[in-house]
Amino acid sequence: MKQFYNAFIKGDYLTKLSLFIPGISNIFRGQIIKGLLFFSSEIGYLIYMFFYGFSAIGKLKNLGTVEQGWIFDENKGIDVLTPGDNSMLILLYGVFAIFITAAFLLILKSSVVQAYELENDIKRGRKPLSFTEEMAEYTDSKLHRTLLFLPVLGVVLLTILPLVFMILIAFTNFDRDHQPPGNLFTWVGLDNFKAMLSSGSTMGKTFFPVLGWTLLWATLATSLNYILGMLLAMLINKKGIKIKGFYRTIFILSIAIPQFVSLLVMRNILDDDGPLNVILQNSGIVSEYVPFLTDATLARITVIIINLWIGIPYTMLITTGILMNIPEDLYESAKIDGATPVTQYFRITLPYVFFVTAPYLITQFIGNINNFNIIYFLTRGGPATLDYYQAGKTDLLVTWLYKLTVGSKDYSYAATIGILVFIISAVFSLIAYRRTSSYKNEEEFG
């Protein structure tokens, strides 16, 4: 911004004019092709804005006014269904138009900055770069632009644009009762957040219990996986244990096969009439089936235990290498001082591993908050309950979000939950990434 301001204030009239007619400075100073490219971008933008853009942005204000309805057609003598405004498309095209405008503003800015550079080059008696010379820069000093162009374009179009659209949805009433094209939806400000966060409303009565279970789940799943996984890694690493590779591979199998396979199979095994229950009943251990996935409390315990099946090997995988890196002489001297294996574990092993894996632990925690697969494939969020709106007793915030999106089409609530999950994750992530060694010490290499 500073660069642009400087260029605009200090530049001559051609440079200043570049803000309104991009490329004019290039054209008059010998860089014809580049100038024409700049100029044509403005033409293109204006044409787009004139035909679509302005109206698209204008309609953003109230997201459409004309409802679809039956209007009497005098020629035909019957009521005819006439299409009304489609709030969803209005919002989408409005966001498009804003993105295109933002891109064009960047072009204008770069036009002024480059015009100023060109002006200075000429003043200093340097020959302006030809188009081919400038293109060559894109494989050298401007290589980052070449390499980033497509990936960034992809992210802007299919990540940022939908995300902005969805964040805006959180401030509308785009729910099951306001579905275009039949109905319009409109801006409601912070109403969704208020509904979600007030403990008295239907949404709040679902949100807080689900949030509580999500946090409980994430805490239990993360800590149990971590501690038990580390113990498993230590057992396999133990001196004198042979076929270590064999054991590791066996355990890793559970994370190597696709989760939709392993979890759907587990769901089947644990079914009320499933093989496990039949075997338990036939062998007389229980007289009635055990509702592994159909009783609220038991289902919660089941998902945590089944998650161990996937989570323990993960931790084992991560900590094996770290455990082997702990200097052996630490243990030797501890032994001489008479430390028991338990003391050694709490004083040497755990602090060492924890130090290296602290960021991993926090990312795991966030990963578990967003752990869609295990819940959805195992229980689909069930058992269902009437206390909650569209959620079951094992639903996490993200599976609830999924159900609200795909099932009941309450997009506005889904978007609100998404934003709230983002806020929760952001708080934890900030702590995590600030501590990641690769983020902190990246300049130390080379």
Place this chain on the structure above:
Amino acid sequence: MRKMSTVRKTTNIFVYVFLSVLALIWVLPILWVILTSFREESGSFTPYFLPQGYTLKNYINLLTDNSTFDFPRWFMNTLFVSVVTCIISTFFVLSVSYTMSRLRFRLRKPLMNIALILGMFPGFMSMIAVYYVLKSFGIEQSLLALILVYSAGTGLGFYVAKGFFDTVPRALDEAAMIDGASRGTIFWKITLPMSKPIIIYTLLTSFTAPWIDYIFASVIMGDNYENYTVALGLFKMLEKEFIHNYYTQFAAGAVIVSIPIAILFISTQKFYVGGVTGGSVKG
């Protein structure tokens, strides 16, 4: 000393027993799918563990009888999507990670922070919006849409590869720079040829994504069975009206899909470990 080693021996025996029991628990569900895939009796489950009869019929039917479920087609769909996705996303990931690791420019830090922030939103929060964006391009429910969904955002996942590039010594770059090589040449001719492990890792991980994803595919494809991927198709087989007749075929399909994916994962696990522990594990 001898006493010490007897103690160790007995504890080791306990450890062996314990590990073996655990290992058994761990492979049981996997064993169960494999046995089910060869089971002669149909039905979603049997009250016994070992099937009463074994057959290859489930595999044969899965691959040849396409009247209800066209598994071969789903398999080819997934294969096609993953091959294209893995080429595009490997290119994206390597470009971004190399840029963030080696090139210095004004927006580097801001862009990395934006990537971090974007990663904190639940991945599928905006999937319905993605669907409408794709619809406005007129390509919803197509394989192209799926490819775009899987590959467009991959530039954000540059951390593992960046960690790798960070450890490649810079001395070579500098030497080449003195010899007058452009940065583009250094990237293509010097760094990339030295980065085979990370290229293979990126290729393999992005290849597996379409095989194991259910959420995005389910939203993008809706009810367009023709363009289903294996994950969607196999999930479909477990719906109430099909599960009884198709459970053994589901198991057969699950085995067919899982074997290559498991092999790929096991062969890339080393990089995965290096990636999450921030390169601090060198062993």
